[in-house]
Amino acid sequence: xxxxxxxxxEFSTKGNTQLVDITEKVQHVIDQSEFxxxxxxxxxxxxxxxxxxxxxxxxxVHHDVAEMYHKIAPYGISYHHNQTWxxxxxxxxxxxxxxxxxxxxPFLHQKLILGTWQQIIFIDFDTRPRTRKVIVQILGK
Amino acid sequence: xxxxxxxxxEFSTKGNTQLVDITEKVQHVIDQSEFxxxxxxxxxxxxxxxxxxxxxxxxxVHHDVAEMYHKIAPYGISYHHNQTWxxxxxxxxxxxxxxxxxxxxPFLHQKLILGTWQQIIFIDFDTRPRTRKVIVQILGK
Amino acid sequence: xxxxxxxxxEFSTKGNTQLVDITEKVQHVIDQSEFxxxxxxxxxxxxxxxxxxxxxxxxxVHHDVAEMYHKIAPYGISYHHNQTWxxxxxxxxxxxxxxxxxxxxPFLHQKLILGTWQQIIFIDFDTRPRTRKVIVQILGK
Numbered sequence: 001x002x003x004x005x006x007x008x009x010e011f012s013t014k015g016n017t018q019l020v021d022i023t024e025k026v027q028h029v030i031d032q033s034e035f036x037x038x039x040x041x042x043x044x045x046x047x048x049x050x051x052x053x054x055x056x057x058x059x060x061v062h063h064d065v066a067e068m069y070h071k072i073a074p075y076g077i078s079y080h081h082n083q084t085w086x087x088x089x090x091x092x093x094x095x096x097x098x099x100x101x102x103x104x105x106p107f108l109h110q111k112l113i114l115g116t117w118q119q120i121i122f123i124d125f126d127t128r129p130r131t132r133k134v135i136v137q138i139l140g141k
Numbered sequence: 142x143x144x145x146x147x148x149x150x151e152f153s154t155k156g157n158t159q160l161v162d163i164t165e166k167v168q169h170v171i172d173q174s175e176f177x178x179x180x181x182x183x184x185x186x187x188x189x190x191x192x193x194x195x196x197x198x199x200x201x202v203h204h205d206v207a208e209m210y211h212k213i214a215p216y217g218i219s220y221h222h223n224q225t226w227x228x229x230x231x232x233x234x235x236x237x238x239x240x241x242x243x244x245x246x247p248f249l250h251q252k253l254i255l256g257t258w259q260q261i262i263f264i265d266f267d268t269r270p271r272t273r274k275v276i277v278q279i280l281g282k
Numbered sequence: 283x284x285x286x287x288x289x290x291x292e293f294s295t296k297g298n299t300q301l302v303d304i305t306e307k308v309q310h311v312i313d314q315s316e317f318x319x320x321x322x323x324x325x326x327x328x329x330x331x332x333x334x335x336x337x338x339x340x341x342x343v344h345h346d347v348a349e350m351y352h353k354i355a356p357y358g359i360s361y362h363h364n365q366t367w368x369x370x371x372x373x374x375x376x377x378x379x380x381x382x383x384x385x386x387x388p389f390l391h392q393k394l395i396l397g398t399w400q401q402i403i404f405i406d407f408d409t410r411p412r413t414r415k416v417i418v419q420i421l422g423k
Contacts, residue, residue, distance in 0.1 A: 002143045002284045002421070004282055006178055006249050037288055039323050039419055041180050041245050046256040047196040054379045055329040059362030060372070068355050068376045073209050080200030090201070094209045097195045101259075102245050104323050104384050106419040108288055113417050115328040118383075135254050137180055137247040139143070139280060139421060141286055143284045145423055147319055147390055182321050182386050187397040188337040214350050221341030231342070235350045238336045242400075243386050276395050278321055278388040280284070280421060 005033055005138045013124035013132050016075070017066045017095070020122045021056045022134065026105075027112055029136045038140010039106045045133045048092035048126040050099030056119040065123075069095050075127065092125035099123060107140070146174055146279045154265035154273050157216070158207045158236070161263045162197045163275065167246075168253055170277045179281010180247045186274045189233035189267040191240030197260040206264075210236050216268065233266035240264060248281070287315055287420045295406035295414050298357070299348040299377070302404045303338045304416065308387075309394055311418045320422010321388045327415045330374035330408040332381030338401040347405075351377050357409065374407035381405060389422070 009025045026040060044051045054060055072095070079090025105120065106113050114120070122134055150166045167181060185192045195201055213236070220231025246261065247254050255261070263275055291307045308322060326333045336342055354377070361372025387402065388395050396402070404416060 002286055004143055004179060006247055038286060039421070041247055043245070043247050043254065045254065045259070047194060047259040052379045053329060053383050055363075055375055057363065057366050059364070059366040060375055060379075063362035064372055064376055065379060068380065072213065072354065080204035081196075081198065082200070084198050084200040090205055093196055093201055094205055097193045097201075097206060097262075098209065098240065099380065100241055100244070100382055101194050103382070104245050104325070104386050106288055106323055106325050106417045113325065113327065118327070118329040121379075135247045139180070145284055145320060147388055182388055184386070184388050184395065186395065186400070188335060188400040213354065221345035222337075222339065223341070225339050225341040231346055234337055234342055235346055238334045238342075238347060238403075239350065239381065241382055241385070242335050245386050276388045280321070 002141055008133050008135050010131060010133050013130050015124045015126040015128050015130060017069055018124045019054065019061045019065060021119050022122050023119045026120055026136055030107055030110055033138060035138050035140045036110050037108050038138055039104050041137040042103045043135040044101040044122060048089055048096050049101060049132065050096050050123040050125065051101055051103045052099055052121055053118050054121050055117040089127045092127060095125040143282055149274050149276050151272060151274050154271050156265045156267040156269050156271060158210055159265045160195065160202045160206060162260050163263050164261045167261055167277055171248055171251055174279060176279050176281045177251050178249050179279055180245050182278045183244045184276040185242040185263060189230055189237050190242060191237050191264040191266065192242055192244045193240060193262055194259050195262050196258040230268045233268060236266040284421065284423055289418050290415050291418055292413060292415050295412050297406045297408040297410050297412060299351055300406045301343045301347060303401050304404050305402045308402055308418055312389055312392055315420060317420050317422045318392050319390050320420055321386050323419045324385045325417040326383040326404060330371055330378050331383060331414065332378050332405040332407065333383055333385045334381055334403055335400050336403050337399040371409045374409060377407040
């Protein structure tokens with residue numbers, strides 16, 4: 001019998017393309033539930049955020065990923081978005097649209113199916129600290 | 142009791158990285174249904190399209206997003222794809238593969254869970270006007 | 283009555299941004315099942331992989347897609363990731379994070395709903411041959 005559960009996790013971020021490892025938080029939601037097999041839909045609330053996976057090691061997390069995004073949409077240059085709102089976070093919006101804000105991950109025997117070196121990350125692209133919310137919705141049995 | 146509904150929405154596009162706000166169309170499918178909690182899987186039919194989210198304001202929508210994609214895969218230059226088919230839309234295919242054509246969004250109390258400044262966009266990367274179809278599939282109760 | 287099935291497909295890859303067309307393998311899982319309507323969640327195990335769609339023709343598959351990724355995150359240059367592990371695959375991790383490792387595709391009448399020129403691809407960004415696993419999870423009826 002397939003069931004559904006909709007919750008969210010919440011946490012503080014520093015922004016500036018900070019990568020937050022949310023793997024344990026998501027696994028914890030499954031642990032606290034009675035689901036053993038199914039999938040979890042993660043959806044990041046906000047238009048300056050992203051969700052993806054990465055090998056969560058310092059080189060990628062603190063340097064390489066941010067440098068890649070810097071090539072694609074640098075902070076600190078002029079965007080039309082900044083002119084519309086007087087904001088300074090046009091780059092954050094562009095990075096978000098390209099990265100995507102939803103991810104669906106299967107689980108089996110109550111454990112997320114991930115590679116050994118594959119962690120789930122929430123990326124805060126905004127230019128200031130925020131409190132962020134990610135929907136964690138489970139479909140399964 | 143979990144149920145399933147598979148429909149689609151259809152609309153005309155101009156191409157050239159036009160961003161179409163489909164938030165209301167998707168919400169309307171939920172409004173017309175009896176689902177109150179679950180998720181909606183959006184899937185864009187076609188290999189020159191993308192689905193993502195954005196703050197739908199003129200600066201991003203009419204300028205910044207297109208300029209970002211122009212850096213990654215410019216229109217109007219030579220691609221091997223163009224040589225295979227005599228097409229001119231190699232850039233459109235590349236942008237599509239990078240952006241992704243599926244998005245899963247949870248809803249609760251019959252309302253899509255989105256940020257205040259976060260809209261769902263269909264992007265038509267092709268180089269000419271098209272009629273486009275997006276699958277809107279609901280799983281929930 | 284909604285049901286759930288979790289399986290995987292496995293195959294050998296050459297790496298170096300090889301695009302593997304997995305459309306038939308995924309359709310085969312549906313063919314072998316009793317599901318007629320629903321969706322299939324694909325999840326690529328590993329942090330140097332990606333899943334997306336493309337028109338699977340030689341120009342894009344053997345040249346253009348790799349050239350786009352080369353602009354974004356070139357192989358063969360120095361990354362902090364490489365210094366952490368003595369690895370040489372920093373570029374592969376970056377391409378994976380940007381591309382995404384999950385995709386959800388609806389099916390109806392037991393057939394994946396895809397465009398005529400739209401195939402499902404697994405991308406192996408790693409710098410050496412691997413054996414790869416993709417979770418194929420079906421929710422539907």
